[in-house]
Amino acid sequence: MRLIASDLDGTILHPDETISARTVRAFHAARDAGVEIVFVTGRPFRWLGPVRRAFGHLGTVICSNGALVYDLEAELVLDAKTLGTGAVRDARSLILGLEPGARFAAETTRGLYLEPDFVDDVGHHLLEGVVPARFPMRRLGEEGVVKFMAKSLRYTADEFLEAVHPAVGHLVAVTHSAPGVAMLEMARPGVNKAVALEVYAAGRGIAAEDVVAFGDMPNDVEMLGWAGHGYAMGSGHALAKAAAGRVAGSLADDGVARVLEDLLGARAARRP
Template identity: 60%
Template structure:
């Protein structure tokens, strides 16, 4: 074990935003043992405070499902894989043809833009004063979109993904990671967590077989398949569990910490 690659939400971070003391201790022990650590998340860079405040991580983070490589210590984007606006709007029209009441948003390296109906009206205040507007009005030519989002109202998440994926896969890569929420996350074709993680590991001269990865949702599948030791959380999505070679105990049982403690004892 030379590199640990871990998802955040549902893997080490709970819905309350907390990381358990046992999990914090396991990651700090791994770092003290000389193991490289990279967190690999669907979150944008602005939502990484728990890593700093609870674990004390100051290294690289792979954000936005692999579209962004971020230096947490320097607070800067190292690289970004963006979705061309023409492809974004073409995918938007196709999705609306399937489900006319879907609302959209765009995560950019500069911020966040959302359309009316994407979040509940009372939640807009929590987004830092962002005014919902149609994306063709709010997105400017120079905005670098790293994640395109579609929210499907009352649709079932897996069914929503299954319907949209074949219709737009020539334009964008599609996945989802929000438990019980019909929220599709789209990126430039060919971009996912595994692609960026593989490049990052190669930059450290670390092979896939020396990587231990943890995840719980469909957006983790490629990463769990690529890593030599990919662990799906027992509490995770059935697709992730099916794809992974190994299974970690549930999030509620500090599953990641349990696996790391066992592996560190063998170093």
């Protein structure tokens, strides 16, 4: 174990925006043992307050499902894989043909743009965004879209993904990560957490077999399958569990901390 890659929401981050003291201790113990840590999240870099509060300015975070890499210490965007406005416009049109009641949002390297009524049941964080009557496509093109979102009140998240993916899969990568909300998250084709994590690890000379990864939702599937040791949360989505092959305890039971404690204990026992 040379690198730990962990999702945030539903994996180590509770709905009240806290990370347990036991989890914080486990990550600090891993870092003290020389293991590198990277958080890999669907969140935009503007919503990393819980990480800062729990760990301080702890290195690099892979954000927006792998579309953006952010240096917490320097408060700097290191890399962004953006989606063209043509793809945004076409995907929006195709989705509306399947779900006329869909509402949309676009996250850029500088801000968040929401269509009216998008924030009904998504969560209080989105209230920080701008709410224009229509997307300012020119501005989206200038800033670079890292995540395009579509929300449905008619489908479940899995149903919405099943309906939409065949129509837009040639334009965008599609996944979802918000429990209880039918919100699809779209990015440039080929962008996902695993691709960004592989580049990050390779830059440090770390192979997949030396990576331990934790996640709980479909947007973690590629990462959990790529890592040599992938753990899905016991409280997670069935697709995450199938991809990982290993299941940690639930978020409520500090599942990630328990796995790390066991791995670090076994590591210490092997040392002469």
